[in-house]
Amino acid sequence: MKVSQNKVTGLLCLLFSLFFIYQAFQIEPPPSATMDFLGPRGFPFIIGSQMVLCSLGILFLSKEEGNEDNVGLSELKSLIPYLLLILVFILLVPYLGMFIGLFLLTFVMVRIMEKGKIIQNLIVSVCVSFAIWIVFDILLNLSMPMWPSL
Amino acid sequence: MDILQLLYEGFLSAITVENIFAAALGALLGTVVGILPGLGASATIAIMIPVAFTLPSDSGLIMMIAVYYGAMYGASTTAILLKMPGAPSTVVSTLDGYPLAQQGKAGPAISITAIGSFYGSIISLLGVMFLTVPLSTFALRFGPVEYTAVMIFALLMAATLIGNSVLKGLFSIGLGVAFSLIGTDLQTGVSRFTLGIDHLLSGIDMIVVIIGIFGIGEVFYYLVTQRRGGKSGKRLALKGSLIPTKSDFKESIPPFFRGSIIGFVSGLLPGSGSTIASFLSYSTEKRLSKTPERFGKGAMQGLASVDTANNASVGGALVPMFSLGIPGSGTTAVLLGALMMYGVSPGPSFITSEADLFWTIVASAFIANVVLIILNLPLIPLFVKVLDIPTKYLMPIVLVIAVTGCYTLNGSFTDVWLVFLFGIIGFFMRVGGLSPAIFVLAIVLGEDFERYFRQALITERGDFTAFVTSPISLILLLVAVIVVSFDIFKTVKQKK
Structure with a gap:
């Protein structure tokens, strides 16, 4: 069975994104209350979620096109x-x-x-x-x- | 103060023996490396950064800008003689450059590209002079909300303009921003994504990332694909006169004018860079030509338009970099990273706080181009000899220089580990169709992006609607969202 390039790329991207979100969960909350609405975790969560959505898009939406940079x-x-x-x-x-x-x-x-x-x-x-x-x-x-x- | 007066003072600062030497060395090295197939301007600048850091900031920056221009000049030589583009932006140069060389006109063709490159660079530098100041003044009104919008706009536009797939472009943005978050969060002092490695507490050195992604990644890619044989044509000799004929000049002058404008405007758009400039310029010339059938068979005006636009886009990309702190292309992202390492942060206040440095850089860019045209024309036959170096030696040499340079940044072997890690990441990104250029753009902007976003929410007390109530922010976000949505819609439609 031939595995498409987008499936491999999408899967790797998804794994990385999930690992990133998991690591974002590990970030300790700031030691004291601040005016910072998002805190140190908020932005990484947004970026992690954006990466998950893009990975799913690459996995399921991208059309298989010949990437000349691809290698066997x-x-x-x-x-x-x-x-x-x-x-x-x-x-x-x-x-x-x-x-x-x-x-x-x-x-x-x-x-x-x-x-x-x-x-x-x-x-x-x-x-x-x-x-x-x-x-x-x-x-x-x-x-x-x-x-x-x- | 009058712009011309400021430029004159810039020239006074730039014309020192050290700076002219730096410009000449950068121009030479850039041209030589630009001629080599496979290594583009970004990789060349990345490898040269550690060397540039040994010089005073102005000389170092001058050298890197000269390398940038030199690499752009050199890349077309390979396209003409080998039918192999030295950089993506010179893909179009092969269309008419190689047929011209087959007709025995390699010399005049290379000269026309050099003259076009010079003309395009000078026109675009005039654009830098006259546009950077008003744009910076306008951007002084920006608060964190507007800045966040500018960042989102620049990154999303880059995702749609570089590469083939918008989804992969968007993922490359996320990946770059994700890596920029590694280290201690400056607002709360909390460490993030360091995986318990102390070396990462201060974040990842941007230059290590850049050298890894562009330098080592390129070497890995070459090593893996070296046996493919490539699409290059038979190497053609550089025979006869280098001087173009009167008709060559007559044919090339209108494309010089048009190419410089198209290139400069394309360069202004974040992410569009020189590749889009060259394609746009070429297609415009073909459309305007009375003999479009000659294009692709050796039309001098086609070649002239491409190289003029290529180099003009460099100046265009410098405008948003200096005035907004937003690099217009992958290569300017590398330059911006280098500027930050010198402790210089381009942005709206850069033009006033670092006025001397800005005008010295602009003046040096003029000098670098003059040096390039003076050196390039007589030295072309010598530069071409670079193509005789077997690549089996060239790639290890590039690798060794990159590793050594990386070690010297902080005197740390951890950086050597990291540079190889990023080399592997860069290689797999390229293989997987992700964009290393967008990744670097995002890693350079990532820290500021988060800072402005959080500041915006602090000042607006967590009110997200601030991003749509500010007119500047609303316009930028709307344009970006429409462009990205259109591309995603196209992707979905193609899939069906």
Whole structure:
């Protein structure tokens, strides 16, 4: 069975909207009485309700139209290695430092995109890290953990 | 004080070595990135924000405006040589640009777009000068009720004008406003939607959202779709003279005039932006032409009208941003976010409280355009070389710059987590047909929207009818509701 794009989008939007309304319920009332008619919860409820209505509209009213930005499941799966790479990068970069972290991120990413030309890819990756170090750390003098923390 | 006198003083402040360097650097970087397919003006500005923050506020803002104009200039080059629009607004440029390049007229075509862009920008900047002050003065009468109505009007109009589905546009508004509510409620001190994460108590850094949605989201989208092959044509060489012929000029001058007006007026409408401006301008020229059959086969006037309107819309979008604090497009929402990070809040009092900064920005926009036309024409062959960089290197480079820039904002790895999270959100929004541009517009306006809404109800003692008893509010809300209802009605009818 083919699931339409609007149904998936609408369902995800609806889930998010309901989660948002649930979170709005969790907001504590202000500690003392104020002139504020809506309070901290009122506006989020209005926005949450508006999102629920729109989600239902997307689910049941929207006509299925070709969205050229849509991607297939196989294309979507191709994002997984990149996401894993980024996850590893974020976890390791505080220890490896930006220079090595960004070098590895660039190198592995280029390798995932296209195999071959390992030396060329290595050189480009080193140059990218080097350029970031020169521009951000040396020229712009922005404090960055460029090197491994021991 | 006389507007020309104020502009003269703006020029005096803008003409410093640092500012001209910032304008030139922004113009160059904007053009180069604009030429690259896939990265539009919003993404370019987003990536450049952390670099701009290292400069004094005026130089930083000048650089970002120059990047904006540069990206608009550069985007059409890809459309002409590759038949691949560098940005959505240059989709129409491919219609006549690529056939002109096939006929060996790529050089004159790129030059005409550069001249048209320059003309459109200058005319629209004159509009900024003469319209911002009266609109700001008028808006000084606005109270919280009127402001709430302006916010609703701007967001709803954006939902109907950007993207294909009004319902998805409306959801994008809600989503953006929802994210803007994360953090401590400034009126009561209560924390909201922080999920117990301390870092979120001060809210989400708008720039992190912008870099994530436009920068990282675009990279993810490219990574996923890179094997599709694209709809681009064979890359055509830039051979021969760059100088347009007399007949090219003769053909292009009327579209320059009309395109600049159409572009500026389109830019004024919240959400319409450069894409609608370019389509409107092109269809107008086609309708007025004695030889409409040439359109789509290499009509210079078609190309001239598109790029003039594109750039003129930039100035149009700046008017509501400076005078009302309402960005006219996704890109101006990014600019507004950057302005706020500098502690500058555009709105009716901006023109009086930050008069020096406003006129310096206007003067710098003139300078940026002059720099662009001077640099662009002789450097076009060099800029085109950018297209030779393999995208397998380009996308990791964009990602690395975005991540590094994001880290430097607050020196926090939490922001790096967040920027990737927003990258994923931006990617899925695009895939699902939601609008990242409206989302950013809403996240930028969300906090003010809630504040004005609550203030309005406090001053009116909880009386909702205040929104229809104020004439300004009533008109704005009526227009917005009619437009949105019409679109929803159309959606329901199509479904049946």
